[in-house]
Amino acid sequence: MSAPFAPETNSLGLPGRPEDNRVVVAMSGGVDSSVVAGLLKREGFEVVGITLQLYDHGAAVKRAGSCCAGADIADAARAAEMLGIPHYVLDYEERFRKQVIEPFAEAYARGETPIPCVSCNRTVKFADLLATAKDLDAAALATGHYIRSRAENGRRVLVRPHDEARDQSYFLFATTQAQVDFLRFPLGDLPKARVRELAAEMGLEIAQKPDSQDICFVPEGRYADVLRKLKPEALRGGEIVHLDGRVLGTHDGVGGFTVGQRRGLKVAAGEPLYVVHLDANAARVVVGPREALDTEEVSLRDVNWLGEGALPDLPATGLSVWAKVRSTRPARPATLFSDGTDTRVLLAEGEGAIAPGQACVLYDGEDEGARVLGGGFIARSRRNARAEESLDALNVRPRLSA
Template identity: 55%
Template sequence: MPTTAELSPAAAAALFDLPRPAEECRIVVAMSGGVDSSVVAALAARSGAEVIGVTLQLYDYGAATGRKGACCAGDDIRDARDVAERLGIAHYVHDHESAFREEVVEGFADAYLAGQTPVPCIRCNMGPKFTDMFAMARELGADCLATGHYVRRVMGAAGPELHRALDPARDQSYFLYATTDEQLAFLRFPLGGLPKDEVRALAAAAGLRNADKPDSQDICFVPDGDYAKIVTKMRPEGVRPGKIVHAATGEELGEHRGVIHFTVGQRRGLEIGGQPEPLYVIGIDAEAAEVRVGPKRMLAVESARIIETNRIGPLPDAPLTAKVRSLAKPVPVVLDGPLGDNAATTIRFVQPEYGVAPGQAAVIYAGERVVGGGWIASTEGVAG
């Protein structure tokens, strides 16, 4: 792919599917401070449109200064500012710390205390990153809101569709299943057809200071990966010890320091010895502070009930698959009920699926297209 300097304005504008000539348009770019959103801003500027970069400050700036591997805080805000200055575009920072704490961080803590395995990145996209940023972009008179997500917006017979990124290693569609039709009509994802190495090359060619900035590997507000520490800090009164019992026999096998240290499918960290076969977390009863363990075969699930469902576009008359974890492979499923409008429904796996955890999202696909999804509320094990 040509560098941003070599890319013609018309070619850059085509990445944004603008409704009018670029010079008559305004593009708002969600800038987190990372290399991906910075390249989107550079491409938008190259298109000839008026470009405004917007960054949501999600943490206390002073406390986050110098912090690495986060998003929308500390050095990331400075990087976004510097990129905007280099590109000659306007840049605004909006304080969303309170909303982020209430909608994402506190929800994350409460979910763990309830024995669930939350996905805060989806909650963030459903709230601060899309809903709030969407409203800001509208207020700024933008023709579209562009982000650095690795997904594709493809025009279908019924309107825009959300598709997986061409590079499966970078695909972020699992985290965007809750995107509404209205949002998708306004959103643009110019990086969905590019591999990461080309994105970094574009950043370097544009002289962006964060061209070599490492990708964040953890949840942004848990940069060290210690989820339990965050939950304990947020809800210290809710963390209590309990028993580890065998899911089949009810036999007490040990004790634990709190259900927040466990997720369904977990094997390590149980600290149970002398068992005839490896044991996994089969279920968590948060009310009883009980962790239930058993052999891997007990993890087999034949269906899952999902709630607060969203559908993107019409439901296709085609085979469906589902991802029940961000890194899982899509597996064939059948829908048993409606999808969308916050309805509850059941997905039935054609073959038993393992490690399906309440609190995670089940995202439904038809080939490369994201059909929608919902939150896993409960599962039904394989009979016998």
């Protein structure tokens, strides 16, 4: 575990002087990670840049908004050369395919809406790359994520960053405590505009480079292309069914839909319709009115807890938290319940269009500096009473534990 934060010694809270510490920087080829490398080199750390080749090196060379392939690897190499630090490219393509791309396709085939960035962070980047950093005798692994890390009660904790518009804490909830203790996030106190200014001051060519897209391996958002290659059964045709039981039309596969979707349904019912549920087993897309998406409670799986104590220690009345069910939505009041095996979150104000596979991330507050308590993936949601009765009548999913 890292030593307590010592600002008088160095900005990363590592023991000794900056020059006494080797730090590996995960360089994606973008402006954020390049500035991290520059800031740490300027402070005096022994910086080693590592870029991961994660997928088809050739296909992404000319595609804007990609990362970790093609031109982005070249950008990272040029930034490292400009900064005067050693730079290495590691071929993690096979690991990325097995740990991120294939699970992504399998999730869509199950009717879920996966978040591959979370899987990439907790496996390839913060497990495999972190292990490599330790093999290189590094004292820390630094990244360009917009989140803060600080020492507290003998360990490090994650807190929301200064630039709330760039907050990436939602994608880092699955980071384990051991990983948090080794990771550092130097951009947590900076706004994006200042980061670009720093890149220009450092003479980096990528100072105005556009940010990478969320799902780097899905060209132009065409999920169906990935599914057709890896999980063709996800594109098995079936029926589009209304909550009241009416068959309204057919579709080309549940993998082409997400909960909350309105456009592209190609059915007419005299009212606006939304995807309410995806029944992958029967290849049914269930649609209904907008109010059928209103969600009051979610059940979580694969929970990662970063708060104090353990989840089984929660009182019967639950723990008051703030919950974020999508990266673009604000954190809202909620109550967390857990008996050690079943973990549920009661949403005080309700939410709409929550899909299985999405994350529910928990905080101890709603504003800048709020601590990340952890979270989990949504396994099941409880809608309003009318929608629940209709879904149960259609027998499309298991019941949520009471």
